[in-house]
């Protein structure tokens with residue numbers, strides 16, 4: 009067995025979601041074989057000295073879109089460039105979305121995605137599948153996809169994108185029921201697509217065509233309403249629910265309220281963009297700059313949002329952070345030059361997700377390194393049922409490891425980022441804390457800052473149904489979570505009639 013497969017990471021502080029300890033880690037053939045002190049190590053082993061560094065599970069990004077075609081454009085980052093950038097930022101596993109067009113076979117779309125990704129990914133990847141239309145045939149294909157053969161355990165339904173992917177409430181209910189029957193996890197894009205459609209018509213009729221119209225057409229309550237409605241439908245369907253890309257304090261409040269009423273698992277995801285920037289950029293005079301920040305739900309103008317979302321992650325009101333990396337070059341964003349509704353939706357984040365959260369939440373004392381590992385890696389592994397293979401530094405776990413240098417300083421810029429896209433929404437942000445080494449299935453792919461990924465080294469990762477975190481952790485009614493403190497807050501009294509500040 010060649011020595012290149014033997015690696016020792018020595019003198020580091022190992023950080024898992026449940027503790028920090030000074031331990032050495034020995035890896036052989038892509039698997040962690042020993043974790044401890046004074047390890048017996050065979051000859052020919054490469055040693056990485058991790059003195060002063062943190063040794064963490066490689067990041068898992070639960071939300072990416074590489075090579076997605078939407079709104080007349082194709083994403084700039086493909087499965088090679090996108091996963092290469094992920095590894096550069098400390099992420100060693102991504103879960104991408106198969107998004108069938110309405111009427112298209114889900115299995116056909118799944119096979120298309122596999123063809124696009126296999127052979128190009130630099131790290132392991134999984135797939136969620138979009139349920140963008142409904143029929144008995146769709147139900148049947150969900151059953152097939154949830155089988156061991158295909159390895160899909162999560163299905164995303166859209167409550168927005170009215171003419172492209174949106175389901176009505178009846179079909180949404182049926183899809184959630186099917187997920188519950190399969191012990192799979194339903195996910196939703198929670199915005200009210202009908203309100204957005206009418207608001208868009210009115211804004212355009214008034215001559216509001218710039219990127220600022222995007223946020224104006226779908227403000228926080230349009231997201232929060234859909235969060236609440238999705239939770240109610242899930243409860244009626246007897247299903248857990250995962251709400252992707254939650255972008256506002258209002259949405260978090262709606263999720264917390266739902267948790268106080270219902271017993272199935274309700275998971276909240278936010279994004280690097282949400283904690284790293286805000287909606288002030290939609291007013292930028294430069295169209296490229298403003299349009300680069302267009303994603304749905306939009307970034308919010310409330311300047312307290314980034315910190316509030318960090319706190320929600322720290323307090324387990326939100327469980328994990330993704331990137332929703334869905335990047336478009338300037339020429340494609342220009343499709344919406346005269347009509348904000350035609351700006352291809354999406355931002356970058358797969359490369360900077362971990363450094364941005366470290367900067368905004370750990371360096372500020374909002375969360376500790378263990379919680380950082382939970383929300384950037386372990387919780388995604390538990391939710392999608394690949395823990396502790398992924399998301400943990402432990403014997404027999406995959407050797408997906410990031411050696412994090414908490415003192416490594418850099419300024420984020422499109423000029424030197426690894427992504428293909430020609431814009432970075434975190435441009436100019438100074439971060440303290442970044443990966444020094446990244447190990448992907450035992451291979452050193454970021455080597456003291458040098459990126460040495462291998463195209464096609466990653467493989468497809470099956471995510472089995474019946475995740476214990478989702479389906480065993482269900483609380484009985486009497487164990488319903490403690491009513492969130494804010495629910496007991498004094499009602500705000502305005503002109504004599506009490507109204508809850510929810």
Ligand SMILES: C[C@@H](CNC(N)=O)C(=O)O
Pocket residue numbers: 073078197253302303304305332334353354355
């Ligand atoms: C289409 C995809 C990415 N774009 C976005 N979030 O605006 C999504 O809605 O998650």
Ligand SMILES: [Zn+2]
Pocket residue numbers: 197252253304
């Ligand atoms: Zn979405």
Ligand SMILES: [Zn+2]
Pocket residue numbers: 294295296297
């Ligand atoms: Zn500009």
Ligand SMILES: [Zn+2]
Pocket residue numbers: 071072073332334
């Ligand atoms: Zn997305």
